[in-house]
Amino acid sequence: MxxxxxxxxxxxxxxxxxxxxxxxxxxxxxxxxxxxxxxxxxxxxxxxxxxxxxxxxxxxxxxxxxxxxxxxxxxxxxxxxxxxxxxxxxxxxxxxxxxxxxxxxxxxxxxxxxxxxxxxxxxxxxxxxxxxxxxxxxxxxxxxxxxxTRSDLSRLPIPRRDLFYKKSGYDWNADLVQVARGCTYACSMCAIPTHQGHRIRLRPIEDIVEEIAALRYDNVYIAEDIVFFQNRRIEKWATELFEAISPLNKKFFVSSTMSLNTSDDFLDRIARAGVSSFYCTFNVDPKSIRALGGDPTMRQEAVDLVRRVEDRGMRFFASFGMGRDWDGPEIVDSILDLCVKAPIRTAEFFLFTPFPGSPQFERLERQQRILHYRWREYNGAHVVWQPLGVSPDTLYEMYVDAWRSFFESLCAAEVVEKLAPDQSAGQKQRRRERVGLEN
Ligand code: B12
Ligand code: SF4
The missing domain is CATH 3.40.50.2300 (Response regulator)
Structure with a gap:
């Protein structure tokens, strides 16, 4: 067979x-x-x-x-x-x-x-x-x-990643590991609770260690943000998890938001465990929504978080969503300003797409604001719903503008560094200011 x-x-x-x-x-x-x-x-x-x-x-x-x-x-x-x-x-x-x-x-x-x-x-x-x-x-x-949504996650067989290792088209040198399933929250854009259940199932740490130890690549993605939940059971498990994977000498990519556990103590632990990249989604959680809305305390908290992450040797990778009902064209300036101030050097941008199974999809369907069901375009890069306050075309232009402006400012920063290596610190600073970079 x-x-x-x-x-x-x-x-x-x-x-x-x-x-x-x-x-x-x-x-x-x-x-x-x-x-x-x-x-x-x-x-x-x-x-x-x-x-x-x-x-x-x-x-x-x-x-x-x-x-x-x-x-x-x-x-x-x-x-x-x-x-x-x-x-x-x-x-x-x-x-x-x-x-x-x-x-x-x-x-x-x-x-x-x-x-x-x-x-x-x-x-x-x-x-x-x-x-x-x-x-x-x-x-x-x-x-x-x-x-x-209840199958037992202990003693799962090691996934047959070899099937994909043979393929030539992937320029990735990283492996993905699943450490848990399900979630007790119900973030509007997320289909995880519907698909994986509203109860969190944590994998046994020894199973995760065994799986990671057998991986081909040094870079390992742990993509479940529940690792950062501030709940006693999960914090204990996550602390033990990072201690247990630390001797494996891998470089980990983790995913979080400003509103989850970003205490100094936890950041120290994950840095010690080998986390090299900290992916942080904006405009999905209460704190970052307020930060992008202009709340000065939250903006400062975001700037501080970037510094606290990068001071510990981890790259801060920001993922900015746009297209919430209250988002107008000013959100692009707010995002770019935050990127310059922090500074954020690695970022991506996505449109707040209503994925089936998410609360947002159900709401927009009820409100008859889903424009079409061409699933190919449900990839975070198309406006597939009727936004409030701006037209679909304007929202799309805002999205393209964010990608372009962010990367143009990066180019500019690089030009400053590369074309003027022997300029004084003061001269470089004046150039940086001209291209909108403050550090
Ligand atoms: C790895 C990953 C990716 C990978 C691969 C995507 C993929 N094909 O799954 C990449 C990096 C490509 C990716 C990209 C994106 N992703 Co992504 N990603 C994930 C992630 C972290 C893990 C998915 C995974 O591998 N799970 C593990 C496997 C085992 O689960 P599974 O596929 O469901 O399989 C189980 C069952 O479904 C079942 N099963 C699966 N297939 C089959 C087939 C048969 C025949 C049977 C019987 C059973 C069965 O068995 C499996 C074991 O139980 C999830 C978040 C998460 N923590 O889960 C988001 C997630 C899947 N991504 C998501 C999104 C939205 C995206 C993006 C479109 C946009 C964005 N902002 O991130 C981008 C696209 C980027 C772009 N346009 O360039 C959403 C999906 C929404 C949805 N309803 O589809 C998720 C859930 C994140 C979220 N919180 O909303 N992603
Ligand atoms: S985005 Fe994260 S916290 Fe929110 S429901 Fe999905 S898995 Fe849970």
Missing amino acids: KVTFVYPKFEKFLESLPALNQQLVDHYLGNFTTPPSLGIPMLAAHTPPEWDVALIDDNNGDSVDFGADTDLVAINCFTPQGTRALELADGFRAAGKLVVMGGFFPSTRPNDALAHADAVNIGDGESTWKQILEDATQGTLKRKYLGG
Whole structure:
């Protein structure tokens, strides 16, 4: 028996931005091909040995052979991959293949998936995958498999990342590790509680250590922001986690917001553990919303946070969302001003997209403000909803302006450094001021 996993292509932020100066993109961001998800490696690791496993990585440019010799096609996708995933499902079914879909998009839009596939998995895959394979063998595949949000995260097999390591199209030298699932909050833009449950499931620390120790790359992404939650159980677990991974000598990327645990003590711990990059999302949590709205105390707190992170040797990577109902054109100036003052040297910008499964999606649907359901464009780089206060075109221009202005100021900073290496500190400072850089 053979299962063929399919990872559909999706459009990256910068592919969606032809208006941006290509030199800036090439210089600062490279191809920005981004890493694959872990869904396929995790399911592959749960696949019994009597099944052969193949991967068609459409995102990497693999050719798609709809007539491929396989007993089951298993498509994994999040929302920006939705359009392509449904096209691929149609193609495989037209060629007589059995198709099952799972991941964030099918779990939150199961009926869309079922209009194109034989079966859909909603929620976790660990609890259903073997049954799906068994039913496919017996010719008794059901329409819906309810994977739920409660499967046990202890002793998970090590994901088969080798499937993606073989692909040439990824310019990443980093591995992604999942340390927990679910969330007790309900941030408006986030589909995690819907897809993974409203209860936090923490993986045992020894399992995480074992998995990280076996990774190919030195750079490791821990992308769950619950690591920074200020709750006694999680703080204790996170403290132990960072202590346990510290001897592994990896460089970790972590993800947080200004409103989570950014105490000096915690920042010291994560720096000691080898965190080299601190990704901080703005305009999603109460503190950064106030900072971007102009609250001087919160703006100072943001500036201080950048310094406190970078003083500990970690790169501050800011991700600025725009398009909340109260955001007007002034938010671009507010973001850029903060970048200059802090200073923030690494940043990305995204539009506050209503992803299915998020509270924001439900609200905008109720308010009939969703402009279309072209899932390909749900990638954070298109205005797919009717904003309040500004037109969709104005919001899009604001978004492009933020990317362009930020990277032009970086270029300017670099020119100051490179073209004038022997100028005095005072001369450099005057040049910096002219291009809007204050440090
Ligand atoms: C890794 C990651 C990425 C990777 C890969 C994305 C991907 N294909 O998943 C990259 C870097 C490319 C990425 C990009 C983006 N991401 Co992202 N990313 C994540 C992250 C951190 C982890 C996802 C992951 O791998 N999870 C682990 C796997 C195991 O989970 P899973 O795929 O759901 O698989 C399980 C089940 O669903 C099931 N399953 C999955 N597939 C299948 C198939 C079958 C057949 C079956 C039976 C079961 C099954 O089994 C698996 C095990 O239980 C999540 C946040 C998080 N902490 O979860 C956000 C997340 C997925 N990203 C998100 C978003 C919005 C983005 C962006 C579009 C925008 C942005 N601002 O970040 C960008 C796009 C950037 C761009 N335009 O250039 C949203 C998704 C929203 C949605 N509803 O789709 C999330 C949830 C973040 C959030 N808090 O909102 N991201
Ligand atoms: S953004 Fe983070 S804190 Fe908010 S609901 Fe999602 S996982 Fe939880």
